[in-house]
Amino acid sequence: EAQVTQNPRYLITVTGKKLTVTCSQNMNHEYMSWYRQDPGLGLRQIYYSMNVEVTDKGDVPEGYKVSRKEKRNFPLILESPSPNQTSLYFCASSPRTSGRAYNEQFFGPGTRLTVL
């Protein structure tokens, strides 16, 4: 089944303890992206990747890192999480980086992160 998977789905952690949220897609998609969703603020883009080893900042990259060493994986790293990073996180992918297929973003199920 074609899908975007995220792990873990739920995580409660403490301030300063490094964590990684994994994202994997099995559709051979070129483009991947991370978003956070907060009440009243919609979805805000954190980082995106146009292809392997090509990543760029979205609108809210502070406090996050990403890497794209393989096409299928795009982990989100929080080196020193803080309470203001408590949020619902979504990973997404799309088949191309241009043209109409570019806009067909497939979203993962989300990861709910709480930082105490």
Place this chain on the structure above:
Amino acid sequence: GQQLNQSPQSMFIQEGEDVSMNCTSSSIFNTWLWYKQDPGEGPVLLIALYKAGELTSNGRLTAQFGITRKDSFLNISASIPSDVGIYFCAGRMNTNAGKSTFGDGTTLTVKP
């Protein structure tokens, strides 16, 4: 960054009623997208719009790309209970491939 203003923030309607929501931006977009998010899930693309003035339908949903390229509209006709969810608009610029800007969502509740 760019901001999209989506309205209304929430809607409570009776089953069978029509729904209208819109999204406005201070900047021009080349592509407008509408997504729906069901409770506990990620957003799913409903409609994509690529040209100013374009009107596109997907079943009971109709969306329009505003002629100024700074706004877009989504209409749902004859709403049903499964229309419940959060509807997001999103804009993309050809000159900034990779970046997506989302509105803050319209939460729709449909009373049977």
